[in-house]
Amino acid sequence: MDAWLRALTFSTGYNTSLVTLGAMLLGASAGMIGSFILLRKRSLVSDAISHATLPGLTVAFIVMALLFGDGRWLPGLMIGAGLSAAFGLWGVQHISERTRLGEDSAIGAILSTLFGLGVVLITVIQAMNTGGQAGLTGYLVGATAGMLAGEAQLIAACALLLLIAVFMLRREFLLVCFDAEYAATNGVRAQRVDMLMLLLLLAVTVIGLKVTGLILVVALTIIPPVTGRFWTDRPLRMVAIAAICGALAGYLGVTLSSVRTGLPTGPLIVLSAFFLFVLSLLFSPRRGMVAMLAAHYRFKTKVHLRQGLLALARQEAIYDALTLRVLRRHGFIRRDNVPTPLGLAAARDAEHEEQLWSLYRSLYPDEAAHLDHLGLEPISDCLPPDTVMSLESRMHPPLRSAL
Amino acid sequence: MADFLMLSLVPLVVAVIISLTCALLGNFLVLRRQSLIGDAISHVALPGIVASFLITGTLAASAMMVGAGVAALVTVAMIELIKHLGRVESSAAMGVAFTAIFALGVLMLEWNDASGVHLDVEHALYGNLESLIWFEGQHWLSLFDRQALADLPPQLARVTWVGLLVLAFVIVVWRPLVVGSFDPAFAASIQARPILTDLLLVVMVAITAIAAFEAVGSIIVIAMFICPAAAARLMTNHLGHQIAWSQAFALISAVLGYVLAGYGPGWIGVDASLSAAGMIASIAGLILLLACVFGPHRCRESSQAVSDA
Numbered sequence: 001m002d003a004w005l006r007a008l009t010f011s012t013g014y015n016t017s018l019v020t021l022g023a024m025l026l027g028a029s030a031g032m033i034g035s036f037i038l039l040r041k042r043s044l045v046s047d048a049i050s051h052a053t054l055p056g057l058t059v060a061f062i063v064m065a066l067l068f069g070d071g072r073w074l075p076g077l078m079i080g081a082g083l084s085a086a087f088g089l090w091g092v093q094h095i096s097e098r099t100r101l102g103e104d105s106a107i108g109a110i111l112s113t114l115f116g117l118g119v120v121l122i123t124v125i126q127a128m129n130t131g132g133q134a135g136l137t138g139y140l141v142g143a144t145a146g147m148l149a150g151e152a153q154l155i156a157a158c159a160l161l162l163l164i165a166v167f168m169l170r171r172e173f174l175l176v177c178f179d180a181e182y183a184a185t186n187g188v189r190a191q192r193v194d195m196l197m198l199l200l201l202l203a204v205t206v207i208g209l210k211v212t213g214l215i216l217v218v219a220l221t222i223i224p225p226v227t228g229r230f231w232t233d234r235p236l237r238m239v240a241i242a243a244i245c246g247a248l249a250g251y252l253g254v255t256l257s258s259v260r261t262g263l264p265t266g267p268l269i270v271l272s273a274f275f276l277f278v279l280s281l282l283f284s285p286r287r288g289m290v291a292m293l294a295a296h297y298r299f300k301t302k303v304h305l306r307q308g309l310l311a312l313a314r315q316e317a318i319y320d321a322l323t324l325r326v327l328r329r330h331g332f333i334r335r336d337n338v339p340t341p342l343g344l345a346a347a348r349d350a351e352h353e354e355q356l357w358s359l360y361r362s363l364y365p366d367e368a369a370h371l372d373h374l375g376l377e378p379i380s381d382c383l384p385p386d387t388v389m390s391l392e393s394r395m396h397p398p399l400r401s402a403l
Numbered sequence: 404m405a406d407f408l409m410l411s412l413v414p415l416v417v418a419v420i421i422s423l424t425c426a427l428l429g430n431f432l433v434l435r436r437q438s439l440i441g442d443a444i445s446h447v448a449l450p451g452i453v454a455s456f457l458i459t460g461t462l463a464a465s466a467m468m469v470g471a472g473v474a475a476l477v478t479v480a481m482i483e484l485i486k487h488l489g490r491v492e493s494s495a496a497m498g499v500a501f502t503a504i505f506a507l508g509v510l511m512l513e514w515n516d517a518s519g520v521h522l523d524v525e526h527a528l529y530g531n532l533e534s535l536i537w538f539e540g541q542h543w544l545s546l547f548d549r550q551a552l553a554d555l556p557p558q559l560a561r562v563t564w565v566g567l568l569v570l571a572f573v574i575v576v577w578r579p580l581v582v583g584s585f586d587p588a589f590a591a592s593i594q595a596r597p598i599l600t601d602l603l604l605v606v607m608v609a610i611t612a613i614a615a616f617e618a619v620g621s622i623i624v625i626a627m628f629i630c631p632a633a634a635a636r637l638m639t640n641h642l643g644h645q646i647a648w649s650q651a652f653a654l655i656s657a658v659l660g661y662v663l664a665g666y667g668p669g670w671i672g673v674d675a676s677l678s679a680a681g682m683i684a685s686i687a688g689l690i691l692l693l694a695c696v697f698g699p700h701r702c703r704e705s706s707q708a709v710s711d712a
Contacts, residue, residue, distance in 0.1 A: 043495040044439055051622065099695055100703045101433070104494075105633045108438040109691055112626035116684025119529040119623065120664070120677050127668070127675035140528060141509050215446070215528070215622075216509075219502030226495050264513045270506035277499060281489050289488055 007255035016258055018152040023211055023250030023269060025159035027220055030204045031246030032166040034221030035228060035239040036197055039177040043225075044107050045092060045198070047218045050205045051111035052088025053081035054118025054214060057139055062125060071125075074151045074210065077139075082206045088114050089198055142213030142266025151210065158207045163243075166200060173197055174235055211250075212266035220246060223273040230284040249273035301326050302376050308332070309350035312339050353379055356391050363391075408543065411665060413555065414532045414618075417562050418657040418683060421615045422627050424566040426653035427573060428608055429632030430646050434584040439494060440605060441628040443482065443501040445612040445621045447474045449528075450508025452616070457511060464557065468613055475609035478504055530620030530680040532661075535559070558617060565614040572607050576600055581642060619680035630687035631656065637698030656687040 003012075010017045037043055060080025061071035071077075088110050095106035122136065166173075172193050175183040180190040201221060208217035228242035253269025282289050300322075308323040309332065318324055318337070327333045332343030339347065356379050361368040371382060380388050432438050448471040455470025478500050485496040535558055539551035546552070573580065579595040590597040608628070615624040635648035660683030667682075668675045695701060 038492070038495055041492050041494065043492070043498050044442075047442070047498065095695060099637060099698075099701045101633050101636060102436040102438070104436050104438040105433050105629055105636075108442050108625050108629040109633055109688065111442070112622055112624075113630060113684050113688025113691070116529075116623045116626055116681040116688065119620075119681030120685055122529075123676070123678040123681070127673065127677075141513075216502055216506055218498060219506065222495055222498035222502065226489070226491050226499055229491070230489065262513060264509055267506035267510040267513070270502055271510065274499070274503035274506070277503075281485070287490065292488075 004255060004259045007258040008251075012258060015147070015149055015152065016254070018149060018156065019147055019211075019265075020251060020254045022152050022156035022159060023254045023265070024247040025156055025163060025250075026204070026208050026211055027224065027246030027248070027250030027269070027273075028243040029159050029162040029166060029246075030208060030217075030220035031224035031228070031242035031244075032163065032170075032239050033197065033200045033204055034246075035225040035235075035242045036173045036177055037201055037221060038225040038229070039174075039235065040194075040197075042103070043222045044104075044218075045089070046201055046205060046221045048088055048092050048107040048111040049085045049202050050209075050214045050217045052091075052114040053085045053206060053209060054115050054139075055121055056080035056082065056084025056087075057136065057209075057214075058118050058121035058125060059084070061136055062121065062128070065125070065128065071136075074148075074154060078206050078209075081209060082202065084114065085202050085206060086199075089202060138213070139209050140213050140215060141264055142209075142211055142216065147210070155207055155210060158203070162200060162203055162207070169193075169196065169200075170236065170239060177235070212269055216266045216270050219270040219273060220249070223270070223277050224249065227273070227277045227280045230280040230287050233286070245273065245276050249276060305330065306350060306354075306376055309343075309347045310354060312343055312347035313351035355395060356388070359391055359395055360387075363394075409537055410533075411661070413535045413537045413559055414679065415658065415661050417535060417559055417618050418532060418661050418679065419654060420562045420566045421611075421618060421624070422631070422653035422657035422683065422687075423650055424562070424569045424611050425615065425624060425627035426631040426635075426649040427569060427646065428604070428611060429628040429630075430635065430642075430649050431580060431584050431604060432608065432628060433632045433636055434642075435604075437604075438629050438633075439497055440479075441608050441612065442625050443478055443497045444475045444605070444609050445616070445624050445628075446501045447471075447478045447504045447508070448613055448616045448621045450474050450504050450511070451613075453508045453511045457515065464561065464617075471613040471616065472609060474504065474508075475605075475613070479605055479609075528620050528622055529678060530616070530618050530623060532618050532679040533665075533676070535618065562614050562618070565610055569607055569611060572603065576603065580604065619683070623680045623684040626684035626687045627653065627656075630684075630691045634687075634691040634694035634698070637694040637701040640700055652687070652690050656683050656690060660684070660686040 006012050007016060007020070010020065034043070034046070037046065057077050057080055060077050063071075063080075064073055064076050065071035091110045092103070092106045095101055095109070096103040101109075125136065172183070172188050175186065175188055176190050176193045176197070180194075183190050183193070204221065205214075205217050208220055211217075212220060224245035225238070225242040227245045228238040228240075231241050232238050249269050249272040252272035252275075254265055256272070257263040257265040257268045280288065283291075285291050304320070304323045304326045308318055308320075308327045311318050311323075312327075312332070318327070324333070324337060327343065328335070330343075330346075331340060332346055333339050360379070360383070379391075383391075429438075429441070432441055451471035451474025452467045453470075454474065455466045458470075459466045481500040481504075482493070482496050485491050485499055486493055489496070491499070535556045537551075537555055539548075539554040579590065579597070579600045582593070582595050583590040583597040583600050587597045590600075612621070612624055612628075615627065619627070631649040631652035632645075634652050635645045638648045639645050661679045663686070664677040664679040664682035668677060
C-alpha cells in the first residue's frame with residue numbers, strides 16, 4: 001500500500017515516473033484514436049494490426065542481430081513492427097474490399113497467419129543462438145520493468161506527438177465517421193482521412209507494444225472509448241473522456257505494477273481500464289445499469305400507483321402486493337386496506353385524468369400514439385391548456401345544457 | 404524411419420485432425436460472419452487453464468479442459484451482457500471482454516510465477532506440437548502392438564474424440580445449421596431454433612479450441628478455423644463443395660506445414676527445426692492469399708455481375 005502511494009505520487013525515481021508518464025500519454029492517445037475507430041464500428045481492426053507486428057519485430061531483430069550482433073534496439077524494432085503491421089492492415093483492407101469475405105474473416109485470417117509467421121521466425125531466432133532473444137518475448141505480454149530511460153523517453157515522446165496529431169485532426173475524423181459523403185462535399189478527402197486514422201491507430205499500436213505487449217495493446221484502443229460512450233452522447237466529449245480513461249488506466253496500471261516485483265504492467269493497465277469500464281457500466285447516470293434499474297423501478301411504481309387509484313375509484317378489490325404497498329406508502333389506504341379521505345380524493349382525480357386521456361385517445365388516435373407512456377403523466381403536463389379545456393368541455397356536455 | 408514414427412507421426416496426425424475439425428466448423432463461422440467469436444474464445448483458453456490450475460493445483464487434462472470451457476462460457480456470457488446492458492456494438496463488446504479476461508489470465512500466471520508453475524505464456528500462445536513424442540514407437544510393427552499403442556500421447560485420443568464429436572454435431576444439426584447460416588430470419592420462422600444452433604456452434608468451437616490449445620496454442624488455432632474455410636469460400640458457390648475444399652486445404656496446410664517446419668531447415672543444411680504450429684498457420688495463410696488472387700469466386704456476386712455485363 002505504502003509502495004503504491006509512493007508510486008502514485010511519482011516519488012519512486014526518475015525511471016518509474018517516466019514510464020508512468022509514457023503509459024498515461026499512450027493511454028490517452030490510444031483512447032482518442034480508438035474512439036474514432038469505435039464510431040466507425042471497426043474496433044477489432046486494431047487486433048489484426050497488433051498481432052501483425054510480430055513478423056516485423058522478429059525480422060527486424062534478425063537483421064539487427066546479423067548486422068550489429070544485438071537485436072534489441074527499440075527504434076529498429078518499432079520500424080519493423082510498423083512495416084509488418086502496415087502490411088497486415090493493407091491485407092485486411094484488401095481482403096474485405098476486393099473479395100466476398102467479410103471483414104471479420106479478414107481480421108481473423110490476417111492476425112492468426114501473421115502471428116504464426118512471427119512464431120516461426122522466433123524459432124529461427126532461437127536456432128540462431130544470438131544474445132538478447134529473451135528480450136523479444138517481452139513484446140508478447142509487455143515488460144516495463146527493465147525499460148531503459150531512453151526507451152521510456154521515446155515512447156512518451158511518440159505518444160505525445162500522436163496525441164497532438166489526433167487532437168488537430170479530430171474534426172475531419174469526426175466528419176468522416178458520421179457522414180463520409182457530406183465530408184466529401186466539404187472538400188475533405190474521406191478515403192485519405194480514413195487511411196490517416198488507421199495509420200495513427202497503427203502508430204499507437206506499435207508504440208504500445210513494449211508497454212502492454214502485442215496481445216493486450218488492442219484493449220487500450222477499445223476499452224476506454226467504450227467507457228467514454230457511457231458518459232455522453234456528444235462525440236468530441238466522448239473522445240475526451242476516452243482519453244482521460246486511457247490516461248487513468250495507464251497511471252493506475254503502471255503504479256500498481258511497481259508495488260511488487262514481477263507484476264506485469266500490461267495486464268494491470270488493461271484490468272484498470274476494465275475496472276473503469278465496469279464502474280461506468282454500473283453507475284453512469286445516462287446509460288448505467290443502476291440508473292436504468294432505478295428508472296425502471298420508478299416507472300413500475302408509477303403504473304402500480306395509477307392502477308391502484310383507479311381500482312379505488314371504481315371500488316374494486318386490490319390483491320397485488322406491490323400496488324398495496326405503493327398506495328400505503330403514499331398514505332392513500334390504511335393498514336387494513338381501507339381508503340383514506342386523501343386516497344379517495346386522489347382516486348377521483350386519477351379517474352378524471354384517465355377519462356380525459358381515453359377521450360383524447362379516441363379523438364386523436366394518431367397524436368396519442370406519438371406520446372410516450374401515455375396516460376401516466378398528468379394530462380395538463382403533456383398537452384397544451386386549450387386542448388385540455390376542449391377535452392373537459394366535451395366530457396361534460398350535460399353540465400353545459402343544464403346551464 | 405524409426406525417428407519419424409517416434410517423433411513425427413503423432414504430432415502430424417494430431418495436427419491433421421485438429422486442422423480438419425477446425426476447418427469444418429470454420430465454414431459456418433465464415434458464412435455467419437462470426438469468425439471473431441473463434442478469436443475471442445481461443446484467447447480466453449489461457450486464463451481458464453491458469454484459473455483451473457490455481458484452484459485444483461494440478462495440470463491434469465480434465466481439469467484444464469473444464470477450466471477453459473468455463474472461461475469460454477463466461478466470455479460468451481460477458482459479451483452478450485455488455486452488448487445488451489451497455490448497448491455496445493458487438494465487435495467492441497468482444498474486444499472488451501476477451502482482452503480483460505486474457506489480461507486477468509496473464510496476471511494470475513505472472514503472480515504465481517515464483518511458486519513454480521509449469522505453464523508459460525509463450526507455450527500458451529504458440530503451442531508445442533513437437534512435445535507429443537511416442538516413445539514406444541520404435542518400429543512400424545509398434546502400430547499393431549497393444550502395449551506400444553497404450554503409450555501413445557493422450558492428446559491423440561482427445562483430439563480424435565473431439566473431431567468425431569464435431570463431425571457428429573455437424574451431421575445431426577446440418578439442416579438448422581445451414582438454414583441459420585444463410586437466413587436466420589427464415590430459420591426462426593420454420594422453428595429451426597437459430598439461437599440454439601448458434602449456441603451449440605459456439606460450444607463446439609470452444610471445445611475444439613480447447614482441444615487444440617495444447618498442441619497449437621491459442622492464436623494459431625484461429626488460422627485453422629478461418630483460413631481454409633475462407634479460402635474455400637472463394638473457390639465455389641456450393642456449400643458441399645466448399646466444405647470439401649476447406650478439408651483439402653486444411654489437410655495440405657497441416658501436412659505441408661509440419662513437414663516444412665520439421666525437415667525444411669535440414670534440406671538447406673541447417674540443423675534446427677521451426678515451430679510447426681506457426682508454419683501450419685503460415686501455409687494456411689498462403690493458401691488463402693492464393694485463393695484471394697486466383698479463386699474463381701473471389702468477387703462478390705453483384706460486382707461480378709456488373710463486370711460480366
